[in-house]
Amino acid sequence: MSSSGIAEHAVEALSARERERFIAANPQSVALAERARQSLFGGVPMHWMSDWSTPAPLFVERAEGARFFDVDGHEYLDFCLGDTGSMFGHSPAPIAAALREQAGRGLTSMLPGEDAVACGELLAARFGLPFWQVVTTATDANRFVLRWARAITGRKVILVFDGCYHGTVDETLVRLRDGHTVHRPGLIGQARNLTQHSRVVPFNDLAALEAALAPGDVAAVLCEPALTNIGMVLPAPGFMARLRELTRQAGSLLIIDETHTLSTGPGGCTRAWGLEPDFLTVGKAIAGGVPCAVYGCSAEMAQAMHLARAHSREMAEGHGHSGMGTTLSANALAMHCLRANLEQVMSAQAYEHMLWLATRLAEGFRALIARHALPWSVTELGARCEFQFRATPPQNGAEAEAAFHDSLQMALHLYLINRGILITPFHNMTLCCPQTSAGDVDRLLAALDAALTELLAMPGARQA
Incomplete structure (x- = not known):
């Protein structure tokens, strides 16, 4: 039946x-x-x-x-x-105009333009986090923020909610089965054991969340404000506020992924619900359909990122690679469309x-x-x-x-x-x-x- x-x-x-x-x-x-x-x-x-x-x-x-x-x-x-x-919408008029405007002015150069400054200011005003970086996809944004979180905290474990969606970030391709973290069914070609440094708990289960944070080894909780890809699941009253309290108590960072929940309002759930993430990631729609994603952080996190970067350079004797960024990240075409979307479309x-x-x-x-x-x-x-x-x-x-x-x-x-x-x-x-x-x-x-x-x-x- x-x-x-x-x-x-x-x-x-x-x-x-x-x-x-x-x-x-x-x-x-x-x-x-x-x-x-x-x-x-x-x-x-x-x-x-x-x-x-x-x-x-x-x-x-x-x-x-x-x-x-x-x-x-x-x-x-x-x-x-x-x-x-x-x-x-498909091809909003301001995005179509931005594409035409930038087409003859260069598509990518690995250098910033004035659009980048305007976008940083617009993002800070919209979402309430002061510092921003621009990448190509939400998967990139989440992957890079997890690197920052591990570098800042010195911890390795990432906690996610069962049924979450964060693109194709390896650490999130896990599920909860009979109380145990396991690889997501259908996962292809995974060579390492994701369960070693990923932990899964049920959404809206505060007791399970508190228990999972108790060992003190969680670098960050990566969280959608509402589950969106397993079928939509809204947070219970008070759940998000208590999540913030528990992560602070455990010394774990809170990363809010608004890639799908941007539908809630001009500042996503972060502004609509008064969330206070350490990091915020947004992809897909942020530049009106042009491949682009962003991540923002608090002033405290920005300072911690500077320290982590300085330590990394010292350990590498002045050189090295952070493992973050691609040559097309923040390309000129995406930045011009991002600005147009923030200024003219997402009203x-x-x-x-x-x-x-x-x-x-x-x-x-x-x-x-x-x-x-x-x-x-x-x-x-x-x-x-x-x-x-x-x-x-x-x-x-x-x-x-x-x-x-x-x-x-x-x-x-x-x-x-x-x-x-x-x-x-x-x-x-x-x-x-x-x-x-x-x-x-x-x-x-x-x-x-x-x-x-x-x-x-x-x-x-x-x-x-």
Whole structure:
């Protein structure tokens, strides 16, 4: 029996019909998929692009605002938005202008320009941390901050929450199983034992957190303010404040990763909830979709970083490599787009619109769930919301994972795609951008309503 309330045979019947519909309606995507298999591993430029619900990859021709168009000429409402990479819409006008402006003025030089100074000032004002560095991806930002944390504290252990998402940082590719830290299932080619210096505890479990910090060997806790990739999980009241207290008591640093939770407001959860991290990392959306990420730190951490760097140089007799940074970090093109995004795109007015629409969408999801009498729930975080296949919102990663119903999720996603609507794959998350309209939200709700109506009308579809 499925905990989703819908029988598997009904899900399979809907999926089979929708796969046939996709293949018939998308001959150019199907042809490109066949051609791509001759030169691209798995037929796609990054292997996870073949893991969507479609029977062949959907090839995009162009995207703008809250919409994109595929190579077969179909128009889509985009509630995925690059899994927040295009949080503020595809090609916002100020970002497109910044790209044009910088194109003829040099793309990268390993030297700063005036944009860099402006970006530092804008980031400090927005997030409340005084000092900043610019890198290429959020994975880089998290990896480099963990190096700083270990250098500053002299400790090696990194603590994360079960089900967390911090890009592809090795230390975070672990899970909690039967009370033990283990490698994440599916991890490929890992040569070293990550459990030696990584520790996992359940989100929202203060007793487990306190016990994990007690040995005094944790350099830093790397934390999303809310879990976002295992299914959305919000912090319990008081959890984040107590996390800050416990890390200070244990002499461990607190790193807040706002890469996905930037949807909460102009300063992320850090400003909205009054968090006080030692370090803050943000990627994906911070430069309007151009590859760029940043990390910020407190004045105390900046001083400790200077001391750590001086000690490293002394040990290396004046030379050496910190293990941080790439030649494309803070390149001129990314810096110009970062400045444009901070100054012109990530405005309070944009967030006001995004949050209003996300609330409208979440309320619509709840109304649909009630109307169809399904044991599901909805979780909201700023401009993001998600319907989950469990009666109450999950409190930790294990609960969120237990609510997964892959075949049902993929069937619903494919149904929506075939009707010109995209939501985030692998779970049921949606994101509203500044160009999303109330009509777009209503269209998504109507399409999902139709999918559920068709599913539940099948003989024997409903399960208790």
